[in-house]
Amino acid sequence: MAAASRAIAERTPLVDLILEVRDARIPLSSQFDQLKDQPPSSKRVIVLNKMDLANGAEVKEWMSYMEHQKQICYGVNSHNRDNIKKFLNFLQAHMRQLKKIDYSSSTITMMLVGVPNVGKSALANSLHKVGRVGAAEKGKLKHATVSPLPCETKDISSFKIASNPNVYVLDTPGILPPVINETEICSKLALTGTIRDSLVGEKELAMYFLSMLNSSEEYKKWAELSSAQTGRMLADCEAACASSSDLDMKGKRRYPSDHTQDFIVDDVRRTLYEEASSFQRKLAKSKDCMRLIELQLEALPEAFRVPLEFGDDSFVKVSKKLLNLYRTGRLGHYTLDSVPNHSHLIL
Numbered sequence: 001m002a003a004a005s006r007a008i009a010e011r012t013p014l015v016d017l018i019l020e021v022r023d024a025r026i027p028l029s030s031q032f033d034q035l036k037d038q039p040p041s042s043k044r045v046i047v048l049n050k051m052d053l054a055n056g057a058e059v060k061e062w063m064s065y066m067e068h069q070k071q072i073c074y075g076v077n078s079h080n081r082d083n084i085k086k087f088l089n090f091l092q093a094h095m096r097q098l099k100k101i102d103y104s105s106s107t108i109t110m111m112l113v114g115v116p117n118v119g120k121s122a123l124a125n126s127l128h129k130v131g132r133v134g135a136a137e138k139g140k141l142k143h144a145t146v147s148p149l150p151c152e153t154k155d156i157s158s159f160k161i162a163s164n165p166n167v168y169v170l171d172t173p174g175i176l177p178p179v180i181n182e183t184e185i186c187s188k189l190a191l192t193g194t195i196r197d198s199l200v201g202e203k204e205l206a207m208y209f210l211s212m213l214n215s216s217e218e219y220k221k222w223a224e225l226s227s228a229q230t231g232r233m234l235a236d237c238e239a240a241c242a243s244s245s246d247l248d249m250k251g252k253r254r255y256p257s258d259h260t261q262d263f264i265v266d267d268v269r270r271t272l273y274e275e276a277s278s279f280q281r282k283l284a285k286s287k288d289c290m291r292l293i294e295l296q297l298e299a300l301p302e303a304f305r306v307p308l309e310f311g312d313d314s315f316v317k318v319s320k321k322l323l324n325l326y327r328t329g330r331l332g333h334y335t336l337d338s339v340p341n342h343s344h345l346i347l
């Protein structure tokens, strides 16, 4: 990381635009340490990526806050082609404005920087794919390594994202600050995948997620799953899925990065809702919150169909499954950082 950090620092004054990629779920905790104390500049855009996983209303508040701070900010979902097209148009318009007269004759370079796993490589790939097709470029597409694990990008690579003028984007390795003193920031970074789960512990992270879920409104949306009738429908659905899987494996619904069946997800949601709603009145006391989390963790193995015979290992397995569902957006949308001093903002 130290070498990559130096390489980024050397290139920073040479590029036309810095795209500081942050995770829209943690717009503050995922800020890039090297740019933390820099004043706002027209040469820097804060890109809030993974918008599809964050709470839309809260991200809007964050964007207004950043605008108020004179920071240029743009929200994207790197997996959404239309969104990437709009972002590319925005970048080109912004560069045109920055370069003014000599825009068409110049070669423009942008650099993606950020902490690990915020989606820099996914964004580089998407911009390259969309831009190259738009510019009718021939030749093979390049591919940056995209992974759910942090720190997979090892080198700086360049991707062409537009022609006339030529625009290149540099993908860089994720960099963390040398020390993170606050435990809460560590938990947020781990929950969103910026640092490895093992550094905090899977069970501890699952508990952190549950505390966030229980203090949000998200689980209340799952009330309808709680009725007895729905329970019967789920059992029927489960039986139907089991028999159809024997006959036709190809027909089963699959998620790109999460293979949990829908009826299991519904059972997990129902379990979390039922435990939380029966505790609702006592949530103000933190001791009760811990007890609720324990109860939820005790109830989840059944919902996930994980046998309890392996003791603590069963809970680690359940925790991993729970984290996986959260990270693919199937347990709601959350923004974990609150907007600072937002009372003075007109939103």
Ligand SMILES: Nc1nc2c(ncn2[C@@H]2O[C@H](COP(=O)(O)OP(=O)(O)OP(=O)(O)O)[C@@H](O)[C@H]2O)c(=O)[nH]1
Pocket (backbone or CB within 6 Å): 049, 050, 051, 052, 053, 076, 077, 078, 079, 114, 115, 116, 117, 118, 119, 120, 121, 122, 123, 145, 146, 147, 148, 149, 150, 151, 152, 153, 154, 172, 173, 174, 175
């Ligand atoms: N849901 C969602 N997932 C995303 C998005 N962008 C990236 N991801 C996922 O986030 C994970 C990390 O993406 P990468 O592109 O490898 O992240 P990175 O910042 O290059 O990571 P490092 O190599 O650690 O620096 C992958 O599993 C991606 O598929 C997005 O907009 N939405």
